[in-house]
Amino acid sequence: MNQPTNEVQSIRKIIAASSVGTVIEWYDFYIFGSLATVIASQFFPKTNPTAALLSTFATFAAGFIVRPFGALVFGRLGDLIGRKYTFLLTLIIMGSSTFAIGLVPGYQTIGFAAPIIVLILRLLQGLALGGQYGGAATYVAEHAPPGRRGFFTSWIQTTATLGMFLSLGIILITRHVLDPDLTKSISKFNSWGWRIPFLLSILLVIVSVYIRLRMKESPLYVKLKTEGKTSSNPLRESFAHRSNLKMVLLALFGATMGQGVVWYTGQFYAQSFIENSCKIDFDQSRTILLWAILFATPFFVVFGGWSDRVGRKWIMLVGMLLAIVTYRPLFGKLLSTADEKNKTEILIKQEINTNLKPIAGTQNSLRTTITRHFLDKGMVLTETKTDTAYADPGRATVKPEVKVSKLLGTTDYWTMIVIVFIMILYVTMVYGPIAAFLVELFPTKIRYTSMSLPYHIGNGIFGGLTPFIALLLTTIYTGDKLVGLYYSIIVAGLSFLIGALYLRNRIDSDVNN
């Protein structure tokens, strides 16, 4: 009677220890992305073309290209020296790099060294991220009892979303608490406060390293090691042997490729779309995502656990299919909810404020006109026009720069939360069972290497590039605001077809063979 209870307690500890570290790694990775604009102004000034070039490299190279390399480097290490020490190493690399970014002096202080150091640290972050997930998923799966692998590994699947939740939450809180006056607080945050989320990482990492050091090595890996059956060359065995390479390709094209785009569309592109295409206020666009994540996260565990009974394949594929069919109507609804043309303005409440700020060395002024339009359903649309007011009355002002920001009323705000919740629900369907699915696809001795690569190509490249490719499509085909979704729809569609045709729905009862 005691043995199963002890087993459950033991696996709970393993999940908690693995998950805490993995949440922190995702947190570390996301804060750079979430603070990209502030970081760019501190380290990559647009006035210096080479610094701007490094900025583009930092965004693309570290976030996407380096991740599969991290998967190869640390996956190989995990199969050679063990899971425990490898993902401990990735955690330390990730945490130290994040902390170090918080300490790097800005471009104004140390010049060109600043963007170069930040780029190197960002590359290290990408490498570490490429190594961590496979380790945590493999570690938990190799401890999980047969028949409950989907349920137990699904806790690891919640970590990426929780890491994002944590990063958004800490950024929002930090932006608001640096001064009682919100405008001053934001200004302080942009000047130095942005470093706090980075520096905070070291505390989280110390706690996590302490927890992980107390963990034991995976029992399946220990058994292999004792029997002398570990792989001597995991990379060759994973990718140069036809019988395993075909499974790597199947995992990539039939599952992780589609899963990656559904994940990045539901969380990242949705947030960027709400902020940039719907023009929703900075804080509100983030709290919409925070609420949706909060409500949807338990479903990772629901679908992971369910996959132990009905198989992994169809839960993942139905998630992809729902995304393919409903993305356009869902994003269309986001647009129409935020569209002021669907609302009536209460003209009597309109506010106009004009501010003139002299431009040094001239008689001209910088004119900022802020107009607040109050619409029904509680929407407040703020239009900020900036232009130059010339002292010479004969000189016509150039076209003003116009920025629009909308604050939604309660009903529209919750409508958007529900829409994003539905999209994250699809994420939980495709992502909840995938760790168990990948673990069951590969043998223990090369599992870390074999599952990490398709995962990080699927998520890092296909998924990670989603917001950029979607944005590019909208600049090429300007007539349709939803055209960016075709990238996700086509990739997920292809993955659905391949998955439906070639994947099997078998649940592997013994991952030790």
Place this chain on the structure above:
Amino acid sequence: MNMIKRIAGVLWIIAGPLAIYYLVKTAVAEINRKPLIDTKIQWTVFVIVFIPIAIGIVIFGYYAVKGEYDHLPENSAEITD
């Protein structure tokens, strides 16, 4: 079912070169349209990253045509080569 898997393999083999062609064509057109350093980097990254993946789908299609996916391995003993 196995016949469909093999026939679909031809589609995946064709999809690879088609994807590369479309990608390179779009990259060249976009760089010519907006010859900024950001555009060049973005499209160069896309081309470099997606070409190996397109080769991957050709290999996947080849395996499908050869019937490699008619039966998927159920344990390590079946991963022999």
